[in-house]
Amino acid sequence: DFLNALEEVKPLFGVAEEELGKCIRGDIIHYSEFINDILEEGRLYINQVRKPNSTPVLSVALHGPPGSGKTALAAKMAIDSGFPFIKLVSPEDMVGFSEMQKVQQLDKTFRDAYKSTLSVIVIDNIEMLVDWVPIGPRFSNTVLVALKVLLGKQPPKDRRLLIFATTTERSVLTQLDLFSRFDAEIAVPNVNDPAELGRVLERFPAFSDIESRRKALREIKDITSSDEIGVGIKKILTGIETAQQDQDVPGRFARVIAQAIAARSAFA
Amino acid sequence: DFLNALEEVKPLFGVAEEELGKCIRGDIIHYSEFINDILEEGRLYINQVRKPNSTPVLSVALHGPPGSGKTALAAKMAIDSGFPFIKLVSPEDMVGFSEMQKVQQLDKTFRDAYKSTLSVIVIDNIEMLVDWVPIGPRFSNTVLVALKVLLGKQPPKDRRLLIFATTTERSVLTQLDLFSRFDAEIAVPNVNDPAELGRVLERFPAFSDIESRRKALREIKDITSSDEIGVGIKKILTGIETAQQDQDVPGRFARVIAQAIAARSAFA
Amino acid sequence: DFLNALEEVKPLFGVAEEELGKCIRGDIIHYSEFINDILEEGRLYINQVRKPNSTPVLSVALHGPPGSGKTALAAKMAIDSGFPFIKLVSPEDMVGFSEMQKVQQLDKTFRDAYKSTLSVIVIDNIEMLVDWVPIGPRFSNTVLVALKVLLGKQPPKDRRLLIFATTTERSVLTQLDLFSRFDAEIAVPNVNDPAELGRVLERFPAFSDIESRRKALREIKDITSSDEIGVGIKKILTGIETAQQDQDVPGRFARVIAQAIAARSAFA
Amino acid sequence: DFLNALEEVKPLFGVAEEELGKCIRGDIIHYSEFINDILEEGRLYINQVRKPNSTPVLSVALHGPPGSGKTALAAKMAIDSGFPFIKLVSPEDMVGFSEMQKVQQLDKTFRDAYKSTLSVIVIDNIEMLVDWVPIGPRFSNTVLVALKVLLGKQPPKDRRLLIFATTTERSVLTQLDLFSRFDAEIAVPNVNDPAELGRVLERFPAFSDIESRRKALREIKDITSSDEIGVGIKKILTGIETAQQDQDVPGRFARVIAQAIAARSAFA
Amino acid sequence: DFLNALEEVKPLFGVAEEELGKCIRGDIIHYSEFINDILEEGRLYINQVRKPNSTPVLSVALHGPPGSGKTALAAKMAIDSGFPFIKLVSPEDMVGFSEMQKVQQLDKTFRDAYKSTLSVIVIDNIEMLVDWVPIGPRFSNTVLVALKVLLGKQPPKDRRLLIFATTTERSVLTQLDLFSRFDAEIAVPNVNDPAELGRVLERFPAFSDIESRRKALREIKDITSSDEIGVGIKKILTGIETAQQDQDVPGRFARVIAQAIAARSAFA
Amino acid sequence: DFLNALEEVKPLFGVAEEELGKCIRGDIIHYSEFINDILEEGRLYINQVRKPNSTPVLSVALHGPPGSGKTALAAKMAIDSGFPFIKLVSPEDMVGFSEMQKVQQLDKTFRDAYKSTLSVIVIDNIEMLVDWVPIGPRFSNTVLVALKVLLGKQPPKDRRLLIFATTTERSVLTQLDLFSRFDAEIAVPNVNDPAELGRVLERFPAFSDIESRRKALREIKDITSSDEIGVGIKKILTGIETAQQDQDVPGRFARVIAQAIAARSAFA
Ligand SMILES: Nc1ncnc2c1ncn2[C@@H]1O[C@H](COP(=O)(O)OP(=O)(O)OP(=O)(O)O)[C@@H](O)[C@H]1O
Ligand SMILES: Nc1ncnc2c1ncn2[C@@H]1O[C@H](COP(=O)(O)OP(=O)(O)OP(=O)(O)O)[C@@H](O)[C@H]1O
Ligand SMILES: Nc1ncnc2c1ncn2[C@@H]1O[C@H](COP(=O)(O)OP(=O)(O)OP(=O)(O)O)[C@@H](O)[C@H]1O
Ligand SMILES: Nc1ncnc2c1ncn2[C@@H]1O[C@H](COP(=O)(O)OP(=O)(O)OP(=O)(O)O)[C@@H](O)[C@H]1O
Ligand SMILES: Nc1ncnc2c1ncn2[C@@H]1O[C@H](COP(=O)(O)OP(=O)(O)OP(=O)(O)O)[C@@H](O)[C@H]1O
Ligand SMILES: Nc1ncnc2c1ncn2[C@@H]1O[C@H](COP(=O)(O)OP(=O)(O)OP(=O)(O)O)[C@@H](O)[C@H]1O
Ligand SMILES: [Mg+2]
Ligand SMILES: [Mg+2]
Ligand SMILES: [Mg+2]
Ligand SMILES: [Mg+2]
Ligand SMILES: [Mg+2]
Ligand SMILES: [Mg+2]
Known part of the structure; x- marks a missing residue:
């Protein structure tokens, strides 16, 4: 069973790293001291989760304007953690999925993560994952509630999980009562001057x-x-x-x- | 048949205790005298249900701000009752369930409880169980009505049931006309000073x-x-x-x- | 065929009486003279239906605040009628039913009743049967229309039917244009002084x-x-x-x- | 084919007459001269349709307060026409039908009617057939549009059809843009003094x-x-x-x- | 293949002509000079489409009050065109169709038309085809978008198509952003003095x-x-x-x- | 595998060119200097994408009033690019498609494009593709979110994609938060003087x-x-x-x- 589980986890990891690498075209340019602060903050949360007996689940929201580099920074932090399980969950890979299929994909990713002692999950574009559209407004209640529940769910004994999520819509997530479910937040700025x-x-x-x-x-x-x-x-x-x-x-x-x-x- | 029924109940119990234990990381810290009052109040309701010829069903809502310890306290009370049937119903275990599947799960839990003379059911995060989202607002009418009905349903002769439910959204439950269905309520405070x-x-x-x-x-x-x-x-x-x-x-x-x-x- | 029909009706009756009995824990306490008036009013309608050549269908709504004793009183009247067919229709027995299944259950109960010359149907918690929720408001249009139609439907020749329904939501039923479909109403009071x-x-x-x-x-x-x-x-x-x-x-x-x-x- | 068609029509007729008879308990009481006027008006439309080369389809709406006798009067007129095809379409016979099933039932009734040279269809409680509920308001768009279309549909050559419909909700039908589709209307009064x-x-x-x-x-x-x-x-x-x-x-x-x-x- | 295509087109034509003929009971009465103008305008569009190298698709909306003769006039124009493919699309023939079935029927009619060099399609009662109901308002988005797309769709090379549509609801079609998709419009008046x-x-x-x-x-x-x-x-x-x-x-x-x-x- | 992929791409290309050609009846008339500017702008984006190591995906929105020539101009640019994969995605080819089928068609087109090193996709009438209707307003959330995701999705390594989209509803796309997903925009004017x-x-x-x-x-x-x-x-x-x-x-x-x-x- 152990070998079996191992096999299931391995390839996921490989795939994920390549995928995450694709998110960082060229490299991270340190055009401002904030970039360093953000990466430093990421390392702190990684260390907290790494500690045995720490909170078994910790979630961090990266929010900022469109194209400010949220996905690239989250990917960088995830790769630098060196955790044995790293996985990107992105709406890009769920085009044409029904609400239920999205929830099942999310659920599966979390269950896969629980098989590793230390895991990072990057949930990209969280407002798009819930099919948010400002007119109406409309969104997938099913996916939203699933995210709320998964963010707070306790992993099994001796498994620890760090979640990075990115969004351009901090206030929307607040209205959806999703933002407060995160344990911490990191603001990603524009190039401003x-x-x-x-x-x-x-x-x-x-x-x-x-x-x-x-x-x-x-x-x-x-x-x-x-x-x-x-x-x-x-x-x-x-x-x-x-x-x-x-x-x-x-x-x-x-x-x-x-x-x-x-x-x-x-x-x- | 009796043996059969017994077998069906036993494992449920075992699983539940472990699950409930997971809800109390470390221990209950008595940082205020209210903590004791809350646990005392819980014991009173447990005794009321334990009495033969008492109300066959009693429901208690634990409400309070996020992270104030509602789930841990409800779990503690349930475990301390020593009732032969104890079960946690949590949205965490229903990720990806359809409305109907949730209702069937709830219904099954209650029907399982009716097989034991004395039972406790803990319904965690009741507003999330009904898929409550403040925008709209939206929620699962189907699950809501099922909860209303189950809270008031008479167990069969000589079966008695205590229900603890937790929620951060007392006023929402009131608007949904669900809160008044509880026989009693317990407020769980924040760490305030x-x-x-x-x-x-x-x-x-x-x-x-x-x-x-x-x-x-x-x-x-x-x-x-x-x-x-x-x-x-x-x-x-x-x-x-x-x-x-x-x-x-x-x-x-x-x-x-x-x-x-x-x-x-x-x-x- | 007659024997067949008889058999179908018999067990329904037995089950119903036990179920209805469960609704009257302890007994009816005559704490006010209104209790007697209510039971007397019930007897009058029973006699009206019992008369040959009378209106073939008569419906009476018992309304009053939560827990005022509506279900117990309706059950008492139904049992005291001594009619050969007595049946309780309750949301409690329809947890997890789809709208269509509820309608079919209702329809079946009425068709069963039409097999007996004299029948009583008690429809409990009628606002819950239509999945009424004040927010929205929402309710099952399908079940509502079915109830409206069934309340006015003419039984076959020489069959007579009395319907008791209970509700805490008289004004809601009025808004839903359901209340006016009843031939008579009985108000059930709280314990008031x-x-x-x-x-x-x-x-x-x-x-x-x-x-x-x-x-x-x-x-x-x-x-x-x-x-x-x-x-x-x-x-x-x-x-x-x-x-x-x-x-x-x-x-x-x-x-x-x-x-x-x-x-x-x-x-x- | 002709014999075949004949057979299909015959039994429909028999059933319908019995059903319509059930709508007139006791008899029509001539408590006011309006009752005669109403029946006279009905005869006029019957004669119009009976004429060869006349409008092949004529529709008449009987509207009035609840219980004023609309169904009984429409049934009386239909029976007195002596037309070879007479059929009652009533929500009572469609409890538990889906929208589509209702539309198919309506469509079938009209197609059956087109097989006879002279036909009367009585559509009872038209607002209930469209599942009208004042809150929302809600109604079945599918059934509504089907009714609109069927009221205006031309029968095949040499077939003529008279439609009587009853409703308590004249203004609702007007809002739904259904009332204006009728060629004529008859008001049925209460007992007024x-x-x-x-x-x-x-x-x-x-x-x-x-x-x-x-x-x-x-x-x-x-x-x-x-x-x-x-x-x-x-x-x-x-x-x-x-x-x-x-x-x-x-x-x-x-x-x-x-x-x-x-x-x-x-x-x- | 050519013969095959021919066969598919032929019977459609026959049926259509009979159907369209049924729309003109008696005859067109020239009670006003406008009637002539309308028919003249129709001939102009028919000639435009007949010209080789002309716009391959032209659409004309006939709008006017209920019963003003829109369907009869559109049918007259279509028949008088003498085009080899003539087809009436009417809600009357789609009672009980789902939205998708309507769209498929529309799509099929257009694809059939594209098989003939010169075609006329008459779309009757366009607001009813989209299930328009003023309360809400409600309508079939699916059918509406299909109509919009089909009105603008280019036929294959060397195929030309004229579309006549009738409606009592010009302003509704405008609100639905459907009216502006027509290349031309013809107003049909009431009998006014x-x-x-x-x-x-x-x-x-x-x-x-x-x-x-x-x-x-x-x-x-x-x-x-x-x-x-x-x-x-x-x-x-x-x-x-x-x-x-x-x-x-x-x-x-x-x-x-x-x-x-x-x-x-x-x-x- | 390579040959296989080639074969899949080839026919798509052929079909697309013919389809796109159909969009330019007669020819582009240079009635104003803007026409040249527009075509020049298109060439610039084509060159950008052609450069190795450039942004792997670039999207350009052509917006303007109805009939101003958006589709013809987008088709012209696409054909003139000479890219090996060119494809038109049009609502015309999706009449009667369900939301999911549309999304799958879109997804397939993008996945096909990723098989070629250089591709152009023309998405015509983007507001119609999302079933936009101003009343309500209503639109297909599913298709909208799919478009948003696909516009931002990174192609695999060494594949580059240019997207042209046309719309008459720039402000609608802005409200739907779709317009800002484009990297550039080109305004197409009316014939103005x-x-x-x-x-x-x-x-x-x-x-x-x-x-x-x-x-x-x-x-x-x-x-x-x-x-x-x-x-x-x-x-x-x-x-x-x-x-x-x-x-x-x-x-x-x-x-x-x-x-x-x-x-x-x-x-x-
Ligand atoms: N300091 C930096 N921080 C982040 N990204 C950087 C930085 N320097 C260069 N980049 C590059 O900039 C791009 C940022 O794009 P990215 O997709 O991460 O932005 P985003 O905020 O996620 O956008 P969106 O809002 O569309 O999701 C990447 O290609 C990344 O490699
Ligand atoms: N006095 C206390 N009361 C409750 N929990 C305590 C107490 N002291 C320590 N704890 C610990 O605090 C944590 C409380 O978390 P818990 O999940 O019960 O809060 P909650 O109110 O249910 O949160 P949520 O609103 O997210 O559902 C548990 O890990 C519990 O072991
Ligand atoms: N005079 C009385 N009238 C009614 N019930 C009485 C009376 N005296 C005692 N009872 C008991 O009180 C209880 C009344 O509860 P019951 O469920 O009938 O109330 P209800 O109005 O139907 O409540 P709900 O609003 O929750 O449906 C029953 O257990 C019944 O046996
Ligand atoms: N003059 C009359 N006109 C109509 N019905 C009469 C008359 N005299 C006696 N009746 C009887 O009165 C009853 C009228 O009931 P009926 O169901 O026709 O009313 P309705 O208006 O259709 O009611 P609803 O609004 O509930 O549909 C019938 O039983 C009928 O036999
Ligand atoms: N000048 C005329 N124009 C149109 N119809 C005429 C004229 N003279 C006589 N008629 C007859 O009048 C009738 C007009 O009915 P028609 O169904 O065409 O009206 P409509 O406007 O389509 O009605 P609706 O609004 O119900 O669709 C037809 O039977 C037609 O034969
Ligand atoms: N300068 C021009 N620009 C664009 N189209 C032109 C020009 N000159 C002539 N045409 C022709 O004009 C027509 C423009 O129609 P086209 O369908 O491209 O417009 P559109 O803006 O896409 O319309 P719609 O808003 O209906 O989608 C085409 O037939 C095209 O060949
Ligand atoms: Mg990003
Ligand atoms: Mg909790
Ligand atoms: Mg009750
Ligand atoms: Mg009636
Ligand atoms: Mg017409
Ligand atoms: Mg265009």
Whole structure:
């Protein structure tokens, strides 16, 4: 039976690591000291769970604006834990699942985790997992209640589990009475000012030249008449790529970022 | 048939006790005299049901804030009754069940209980059992009506049943017209003031030194500018563990508890 | 065929009587002259249906506050009719039934009744049978319409049927346009004043002594500052039992009843 | 094929006549000249449909307060038409049917009718057929749309169909946009004044004596302080029966009728 | 394959023509010059579709009050087109169909049409096809979206399709965002004034005498105190028939029409 | 396996190209410089995706008024990319699909695309794909969430995907929190002024003569008293065809366009 259980757990682990690796394209850029703080906070919770006789289950919510790097950071923490069982639960792998199939998938993941002494589960995009849509509002009650229950469920004796969950919708989860079920929370910020943005840009050949960075930042300021950026790292990375197709790289980059800044304000 | 029935009941009992035991990690800490009152009240109802010719069914609702110890206290009372049939009904064991499957599980538990002369059923997290979600609001009408009916149902002749139920949502149950179906209620409080919190802390090696306790309490007061605590025993126990990972144990503990206090106020 | 039909009806009758008997624990206590009036009214309707060539179907709604004795009184009237077919339809026996199964059960009961010349059907807790929940509000439209139709349906030639139904929710049934389908209604009151309460208490050994009754009534008045009681006979009987576990029987009884009075006012 | 069709139609007819007969207990009492007008109006529509080359489908709605005699009058008209196909469609025969089963039953009845050259279909309690419930409001959209379509559907060549429908909910049918689909309407009144009520009473031995009638009418006026009656003939007939169980027949009758008058006003 | 396709199309055509013919009882009466304009407009769209290389799909909505002749006019246009494929899609033929069955029927009709080079589809009572009910409001989203998609769908190469749809609910279709999907619209009026009504009446033997027409028109004016008629041709034709059963033909006709006028105002 | 995969991809490609070609009847008319800008913008995104090591998935929303040419332009861009996998996902091909079938079709299309190194998927009429209906509002939550997830899903290593989606309902997609999932957006305008309209007309023989164009434009201005046009290219092309059936081609064209202008204002 032991061997059997082992076999069931092993491949899950392998698959998960590759999957999680895919979430960190390139690498984590330390464009601000907050990035370090976040990773440090993650290590603290990993150590708490690692201690024998500690709380058998601990859950941490990573929340922040779209594209701010939540999934990449959660994946990084999970991989760095070195726990024997690591698994990503993502709506991407549940397209076309019925509510019940989602719940069963969740339930299975937790039951698999309980077979290992130390486990990490990353639940990505939790508001999408419950099919949240702001109009109505509508969501899957079935999946929501299952998540609530699983977050609080005691693992069997001598099994310990750490849960990371990501969401752009902290206030929605609060309304759904789901957020308070987490033991801790970590806020993931946007790239918020020109200095931070500059630190991102300097990693890319197209902006290795300081003049091109200055030009880009100046043009953004010209268009937005402000020093605030407030755009997620993901959009910035895509914007750099789009700009590279244009002849005027800094100009195009500035326009793309300015549009992203405007789009965000439209909702604020 | 008798032997058959016996066999069906026996294993249920064994399983239940272990399950209920799991609900009391460490032990019940008597941090306030209310804890004793609550356990005393429980004994009174157990004695009432034990009396031959008494009401054949009696139901008691334990309500209180999240993590205040409701499940642990209900489990303690149930185990201490020494009744031959003890069973925990929990949403944790019904993840992925359809409404009908939940109702059938409930119905089966009650029918099993009726086979024993004296039984206790603990229904945990009753608002989650009915899939309550505040937005909408939504809940499972089917499970709700089943609970209403089962709470009032007369056991067969010479069978007597005590029901403990736990909930964080007393007012929700009232709106659902479920709360008034209980024969009695027991309120379970938070750890409410520094003195009570101190009495919890002194049980742990990391706070065995009076200075460390004072430091923790002082820092909490500094952050919150108040003497009110109002945090459930469960969060406090987890907070102690988290703090132990930090170098500044009392400081970290104070920050965790202060955050919990703040989170609670946000909803008040 | 006749024998066949006979056989189908016989066992139903036996079962029903036992079931109905279970609804009258102890006995009907005549704590007020209204109790007699109610039973008398019941006899009148029984006689009307018994008359050949009378209305072939007559329906009577017993309504009143929770625990006021509706089910016990309906059961008493049904048993006293001596009609050859007597049947209790109760939500308690339909836990886990789908809407359609409930309707089929109802339909079957009526079709069984039509096989006997004179029948009584007691439909208990009619608002629970339609899965009424105040939030929403929600209820089973399917069961509701079936009840409406069955209340007005003409039995076959030479068959006559009396229907007693109980409910705590007269106004709800009115909103559902169900109440007006009944041919007559009987209001069942609470135990409303100290004199009536005294008449209940004197039946119990623990209160056989007049002083203990006076003490209980006095303490209730002290707590509530009023002479109004307004509590159902059922809660009073349970309260007497709870009190008997305490050393101070009248004191405990007073507290239990005072709490019941307070709970009721909270909704008024 | 013709013989086959004939056979299918014949038994339907027989059953229907018996069923319709059951709707007219005792007989139609001509307590007011309106009764004659109503029956006359019915004959006119029957003649219209009977004419070759006339509108192949004609629908008439009989509406009026509960128990005013709608079903009995529609049944009378249908039977008196002497048409070869007569059929009653009633919610009473569809208890426990799904929406789809109801629609199929309706559809089948119409298709059966199209097999006969001249047909009458009586659709009883049309608002109950669509599962109308005022709270929500809720109703079966599926059945409603089927009725709308069937009311306007052209029969095959040389087949003519008359539809009578009864309802207590004229305004509901109007809201549902169903009422306007009828080609004509007939209002069925209550028994509205003491003279009309007297004419009903004089048919019954218990009131053959003029004094007993006067006493009953006088007592009603005493209780209600008014000359308005406004009660359906059905409730009056049941009231006479109830009264006959009492020693004071006119007094009891007056109380029953006064209560019916009061109940009606409560909703006005 | 070609022969096979041909066979599939042929019988459809035959059936359709008979069905469409049934929609025009008697004939189209030219009581106003608008009738000609409408038919002319229809011919223009037919010619447009007939042209090779024209828009492969064209849709025209006929809207107007109940009974104004929409179905008859659409049927007339379709038959007069002489296109090889003509088909009527009507809710009458879908009683008891599920939403999916309706959509499949619609889809099949369009796919059948695409097999012919030139086709006309008449979709009758489009608001009933989507199960529109004003309370709620409710309707079949599934059928609605299917209609939207089919109205805009490009036929295969060298196939051209003309769609006529009828509705009494232009504003409803607009709200449902369905109306704007039509390429053109044709308004069908009521019979609006005494002159037009006279032109209808003179076609019937019972009103061949000018005096009888004058009498009818005068009495209508007396009852309604107005010269406005505003009644659909269909109700007028039925009214003539009803009147013929009465001894006073013009008087009865006037009362029927006056009632129709009143009913219409009640909603205006 | 490789050969197998190839075979699966090939036919998909062939079918898709033909399908997409059907979306561009006649050709793209360059009536304004915006048309060129739009196509240029499309090429830029195609180049971005083509770059190795670029963002593996890029999504672009084409939005604009009904009939403005969104589908044709998206099809043009897709075909011009020359990517080995091109596929159109359209509600037209999903008539009668259940929500789940739609999701499975979408999922399959994406999984097919992931088999090719470079792919374009065109998702047409995205608001119709989610069954959007403004009343309620109603839409398919299941399809919506699937789209959200698929737009953000990372393709496997070394596979890159470009998504074009079209919609008339930009603000609806924003409310549904779908619009912000796109990496970029392209606005498609109406034909907005007489000069642009003239440039469209001059392509058609019926308007080759400058006088006929002037006449048409003048008459439109006469009817609408304005120089604004604001009509989609699709309606204009259909209008030209309708006009050609009339003797007065420019006059008829003017009336059709004026009606389209009026219809649009009615909603503004
Ligand atoms: N400091 C950083 N933190 C997080 N991600 C970073 C950082 N530096 C670079 N990245 C890269 O930025 C991308 C962040 O995207 P990611 O999907 O994690 O964002 P997200 O917040 O989960 O987005 P969404 O809201 O769409 O779920 C990743 O590709 C990651 O490798
Ligand atoms: N006095 C006490 N009362 C209750 N629980 C205590 C007490 N002292 C220590 N505990 C421990 O505190 C924890 C209380 O957690 P428990 O799950 O019972 O809380 P809860 O109120 O049921 O939480 P939830 O609202 O999440 O259901 C248990 O581990 C229990 O062993
Ligand atoms: N006068 C009385 N009338 C009714 N019940 C009485 C009376 N005296 C004693 N009883 C006892 O009181 C109890 C009344 O409970 P019962 O279940 O009939 O109340 P109920 O009104 O039906 O309650 P619920 O509202 O919960 O359905 C029964 O056990 C019955 O034997
Ligand atoms: N003049 C009358 N008109 C109608 N019914 C009469 C008349 N005189 C006597 N009756 C009797 O009165 C009863 C009327 O009941 P009926 O069921 O027809 O009323 P209803 O209006 O259909 O009631 P409901 O609103 O409950 O459907 C029948 O038993 C019928 O025989
Ligand atoms: N000028 C006319 N236009 C239309 N119908 C006419 C005309 N003259 C006579 N008729 C007859 O009037 C009837 C019109 O009925 P029809 O069913 O077409 O109306 P409708 O508007 O479709 O009604 P509904 O709103 O109920 O669908 C047909 O029987 C048709 O033969
Ligand atoms: N400059 C242009 N841009 C787009 N389409 C054009 C242009 N010139 C001509 N066309 C033609 O106009 C038609 C535009 O129709 P299309 O279906 O693409 O519009 P749409 O905006 O997708 O409409 P809908 O809102 O109904 O989806 C096509 O037949 C296309 O060939
Ligand atoms: Mg993410
Ligand atoms: Mg608990
Ligand atoms: Mg009861
Ligand atoms: Mg009736
Ligand atoms: Mg029509
Ligand atoms: Mg398009």
